[in-house]
Amino acid sequence: MDITDCICNIGYQGSDGAACMACPLGMYKLVNGSGTCSDCAAGTYLNVTAGSGCLSCPANTHSLMGSDEISDCICNVGFEGSDGQACGACALGSYKELNGSGTCAACGAGTYLNITAGSLCLSCPANTYSRTGSVGITDC
DSSP states (O other), X not given: OOGXXXXXXXXXXXXXXXXXXXXXXXXXXXXXXXXXXXXXXXXXXXXXXXXXXXXXXXTTEEOOTTOOSGGGOEEOTTEEBOTTSOOEEOOTTEEOOSSSSBOOEEOOTTEEOOSSSOSSOEEOOTTOOOOTTOOSGGGO
16 A cells, blocks of 8 residues: 555545645535646536535526636626526516626617517617617517
8 A cells, every 4th residue: 555545535636645635615626536626617606615516506697717606696688686596587678788686677768679688778760769668669
């Protein structure tokens, strides 16, 4: 038996025969043996040390690579809600142009939006007008 027979466990990084260190928050290692931890991919997070796999962000949210908290999962453009929770699509006639928590806003007068989860209202044709929150070009 040799000291190099001692290998790092899943979720721990280091060299065979040496002390192994737990993967930090936002990082994981899937296999036993020597090697380093990897960052969680974008759209995932890991809020424990010595992790063996990352957790998916809630519906309609995303996170940066290496995220370590569910609150790092923020609403996508066109979706409303609170960071770290599933986000809902903006309704017809409303939009949200930035990532992150918040609510959708009604399209302004003279514009419309005929899709859900929209990020930009469309302008009415020349010499036409629509009310706030219009949902189709026929509202112009």
